[in-house]
Amino acid sequence: MKMDLVICGVGGQGNLLASVAIANYAMRKGLNVIGTETIGAAQRGGSVVSHLRISEEKIYSPTVPAGAADVILGFELVEALRHIDRLNPGGCYIVNSETVPTVLGNMGLDRYPPEGEILRELRLRSAKGYLINASEKARELGGAIMTNIVLLGALSRVLPFFEQEDLAAVLAELLPAKVLAVNLQALKAGYDLVA
Amino acid sequence: MKASYVMGNKAIAAGALEAGVSFVTGYPGTPATEIVEECLHGEDVYVEWSVNEKVALEMATGASLCNLRSLAVMKHNGTNFAADFIMHLNFTGVCGGLVLVSADDPGGNSSQNEEDTRILLHTYGHLPVFDPATPAEAKEMIKEAFELSEEMGSCYILRPVMRICHSRSVIQLSAQKKLQRVPQFVDDRSRFVMSAVSEPRAGGKMRPLWRHALLNQKQADFSRYAEESVFNSIEDGVGPIGFVGCGIGYSYIKEAETVLRRKFPVLKLGTLPLPRQKVLTFLRGLEKVVVFEEIEPVVAGLLRGICSDEGLTVKILGRDQFLPGEGELTTEEVIAAAARLGLVERPAAVKPAAVEAPVRTRTQCIGCSHRGLLSALKQVSRKNKAIVTGDIGCYDAGSFPPIELQSTIFCMGSSIPVASGIAKTGIDRPVVAVIGDSTFFHNGLLGLVGAVSNQSRITVVLCDNRTTAMTGFQPHPGSGENIFQETVPALSPEKIGQALGVKTRIINPYLLEESKTILDQAIREEGVSLVISRAPCYLLSTRRGGQPYFARREVRMVPERCNGCKICINDLGCPALYYMEDENRVAVDLKSCVHCGLCADLCRRGAIITV
Structure with missing residues (x-):
């Protein structure tokens, strides 16, 4: 068992919590796990990327080499595109379809590529991928803040590595009790989003 | 003992608390900030955000003079700022264990520059440095550093790079150690009064010269420790080309070995000064070695010096030649180096995406x-x-x-x-x-x-x-x-x-x-x-559940009044404003707008209004 994940998004989207949940899940399964974040100026709308490495064997480097990621979990389309060189051809991508525009793009000084162009790039890297509107689903359930849990649910459907009961137990340890129920709903909703 | 998946910075703080630190200072700066904040979990530990890094180190030194174990935390820019004090602290030495954490940011992901503070602290300041390969090792090193600092009477340095501070791994956390020390100040003016006076204890030599000589003499003690340290080790491998891994460089070498299913001769280094005998044992019989270190060729230069002294003809390759001179190392860089040396086949290059991902330039938060x-x-x-x-x-x-x-x-x-x-x-x-x-x-x-x-x-x-x-x-x-x-x-x-x-x-x-x-x-x-x-x-x-400083005013667009001049965008750079090229007008993203109303005040055409 060896799995490299790249979880990418924009500051404030909660991708760190998702990576900690996956790491704790791996620990629960008795596996080794190492991760790292590159945050830059995260609070001001910057890119945030977490690398996460899970293995039965000893892991040395916290970073996922180019072409090695088994999964790209993209909280945002352009951020998935930015890190697509990490994906291995047999791996898969799960990407939130809701975009976060860039400031320069807003100004008309830069170009935010259309969804179709980004998808074509993603498909060139891997035949297996899912584009889901996790943000919309999270808002339906009570808040965009749960986008990360919806994506986690989708991930758990795609990878048989994840067992729902154990994943729920991990979330129960990480989240405040009063928001646990709705987050478990979000997890289920994400699971169901992946056909 | 409890195993937790934690940030490198927490591992470092936990190590300090387990070593009995009771006085912690620092100035915030990525990637080091959380080390200070994590020390708040200690019981009866004085923690402060100092006004700057020089003051932080001076404060920590004051506590050390009273025999407390103290810790000063800063990023590389702060270490530069504290340099004047460091160049005296190295001469005086310390009383209670004093550790300076100087966190470098190779790649400059969160800094104005990138630099290697091992040069300032060791090459220039002659202080002993620990350079960790993993967060778990950083935790062990800082504990060791407190012990050695007291034993040798010298300030010790832990130099983690960003990838140590900001990585997460499973760390064994133990109870905080309480040393129960009562602060006491013992006068020793010949040590702690740094001044150009003649020193009777040194036969009338000038005091700066005498203290410099004492610092030079200490190097032998630092080296003796380095020779025995578990943080330096040799791993056997096949072939005449060896790899030297300093700090996190070692982790990338090991990862490359795993990927390539090869075992190279490897020298793992975690201390400065170097373990000279261990280095010689490793170098003998090799033709070339490649030194993986972040960021400058500090160890590569030292190895060349040792080769020159001992008449060895080993070719030392490092970050001044052969390897990139800037930025973070990676596993890929180790594999590419091995390929350039003919040790393995050149891996197929991973193609960059044909569509460019637009940059996310830094801006003010909405409502800032x-x-x-x-x-x-x-x-x-x-x-x-x-x-x-x-x-x-x-x-x-x-x-x-x-x-x-x-x-x-x-x-x-x-x-x-x-x-x-x-x-x-x-x-x-x-x-x-x-x-x-x-x-x-x-x-x-x-x-x-x-x-x-x-x-x-x-x-x-x-x-x-x-x-x-x-x-x-x-x-x-x-x-x-x-x-x-x-x-x-x-x-x-x-x-x-x-x-x-x-x-x-x-x-x-x-x-x-x-x-x-x-x-x-x-x-x-x-x-x-x-x-x-x-x-x-x-x-x-x-x-914190409070109100913003501005009076919230509901922002609305009046689209027909907008002529697409973009003054609002160019003068505010607000992420909630966007330009729609097809319609040549600006729109407000009401999902993210917090209704500060600045754009409405700026728009002279009344295209953005508040109600």
């Missing part, structure tokens, strides 16, 4: 109190053809598109003296320095004092949001609270201005027109003027 100031100042300085110098903090994003206001950014506090220097040339343009409140207290104040006493003609604009927002809202001397969230007196920048005899004005940056008028007055004034732009950080004031 700096946005109104930067907009007002941009308009006033364009009108007056002012030169604007900048400083470090959230407001520095005003130097990027679309605002493009500040023309310089160097290091903490440099905005004011640089502005002063520009003005003193007699240039026929007004000069403005933009500096944040935490940065002002860090090292801006002295620049202001100098500008006043040398009678410069500058305007200093102080962005006073009452916190160190950039690194995660750490309090500073103007905040009115300390790291424990206890209320303490807040230093008043306007009283400082008044005490210096500087004409001081205060503006509310959410009021654009009023701010422009006052900034315009200040810029036209003779002598030094101070404008304090005062409004608490939007994120901080709303995060």
